[in-house]
Amino acid sequence: MPRVSKHNGWFAAIGFLLPCLTGLILFNLIPVAGAFTLSFTDWDGLKPIAPKDGVPAFVGLDNYASILGGDEFWRVLRNTAVYIVLYIPLILIASIAAAMLLHRPYRGVSVYRVLFYIPVLTSWVAGALIFKSILSPEYGGVNDLLNQFGIRGPGWLYDPNWAMPGIVLASIWKDMGFFALIFLGGLQGIDSSYYEAAKIDGAGPWRRFRHVTLPLLSPITFFVTVICLIFSFQLFPQVMIMTDGGPHGATQVMVERIYRYAFSYFKMGYASAFSFILFAIIFLFTWLQLKLQKKWVHYDA
């Protein structure tokens, strides 16, 4: 048998990996390392970088200290938390419900699957503008609908208490199809013999759902929750278009602040530090979720 040298394998592997690795290094790793360095400077994002002229100047941990020590960061974190607490339960419920509806093989079900997915394909700008008009307190469709039931609709995007729920509404409309599709895949992976066994044991639809569907869906639910959490911390286009951080700062979130500091206030170093703090927070939550998954995620053998 011819001897296969260990090195031969390495060269071939690197050759095949190189195109992908190059992209990763050039467009991901190097910029991230650059941003990390910038977070320790006071660069204004405008003057061309010339280290020998002292542009930018190193300020050590000053950026981090002023972010964590100031009120704005915690206020913005609280706004993001409000979004997360509202969004994640609702998107999970909505997606699983949609997936259950699309699961049964009735006529025209593929048309409905496409319809549910279309919002995901639209651009956020278009979706946000439409929702801004639907949520208009005096002329919008949502308050019109509520009026039919005799409920007086709130001021939505003009009311500091209802602006974030309005954004949550738009986000659920937009993302529901995407996660419904993922859950659909999960549902179709559940062996029907489990349901038959449950029916034989006399379980009604709700018990079947709670004790068969949900546990067997839990790997998918875990995946969806991790992704949703990461995306929620990165909330941005809806805020910029629907409320621009208003009314009076009620919907200012982390990425919106990063954008402002970087591009409006000429404080690129500060914005860099802010984004790395955001990264640390997302990392922490994801790590926590991975640790907790043993407690509630049921992996089918």
Next chain:
Amino acid sequence: MKWNGRQWKLLALCMLVMAVLLAGCSGGGKSSGNSGGSSSGGDSGTARNNEDTGGSGDKAETVTVKFTNFSASGDNEKYLQQMKEEFEKQHPNIKVEIETLAYDDYFTQMQTRVASGTAPDAYELNYENFVSYAKKGVLLDLTPMFAGFDTSVLNKNALEAFSTDGKQYGLPASFSNVVLFYNKDLFDQANVSYPTSDWTWADAEQAAEKIRSLGDNIFGIYQPIQFWEFYKKVQQNGGSLMNADMTQFTVDTPQNVETLQHMVDRVLKTNVMPTEAQMAGMGDWDLFKSGRLGMLVTGIWAFPDFTQNITFDWDIEVEPGNTAKATHFFSNGLVINKDSKVATAAFEWLKFMSASREAAQIRVDAGWELPAVNYQDVLDKYLQVTPPNNKKAVFDSLNYLVTPPVVEQNAEMTDIIGLHLQAARDGVKSPADALRDAQKELEQRIKLQ
């Protein structure tokens, strides 16, 4: 090996996916890179001209000046093109490459380009960004190039607006200001006499209330409660946002509180001005154009739009003041990149755009803002284009102009004040509390030298 039908279908599907991906990526790239942008002079031309600019000392060689702007975007690109052609006729050895970007993306792009060293030779800046850029030292000092340039043709206020720390960093591209627009038909319906140049806040309020009572959907006046209106309105009441030498904020003085109370009462007490919810996302221009607004305080750049789209009778007047009159003065500046290799040629182009009679004439004929010049014959021609009939008010307003308080951290300051004004406007805080909180936050976050 011959492929069977399934493999052909798979190949076709792969190619379709590739095509869709490519189309999607390139479409996205185009729209993010150059929304509303246009550039004259192709890429091959740039490569050739770059070699020429290496020898910029030699007059016989063609020099290319790269110029980026935002104010021509929309309908005015053809007028900028006219200016470029006239300029190139007069200066056969200078070629101008124009790039026009939409306002919304302009400053993010410009910031990135300046930071990476790929900024154009000359470009346009609005006033508040001009001050930031000048103070950060990325603009070329134009003072040495003024030798032999008779600056008396330029409007003095406009020229001074673009000097910082005693050095001239820019030339005014154009200027515009803000006046009171009014709907003559609504005034006739409510039996109110038209605004005059002697009107005060009280006269305006009276008229607004009479017009408001014409109907539930008809409003008397609209003047947005935000930073840009506020810094001017306080001066109509003898106050100001900063002290005279710009070393301190004076936001929560009693006169300013009175001013803000007056603006907020219009919305919350008499409702002659619609609340944000009543506006429901409609723009103020649209409200005026729909014939449901008696008076609107907005800029003269609305003239072309209103002339084309309004069917009722309208006119303008100088904005009423209280103890004094104060009006806006807006000007866009033309600057040169400090690291430009063709600075002298770039200055010739900027000088032409800003101060030449030909460029001023093109602007006036097009109705594209006002040239900041003193050529009386050109300005007279401007006065003859109606509506509005009372165009004289545009120049009368110049007598009372105030410039915005501009500091290095300008965007931050504007946002802070804006946020607190919004709180007062929506009735969340009283005007006194809002201004006091604004003063506190400004003192904390804005460094004034």
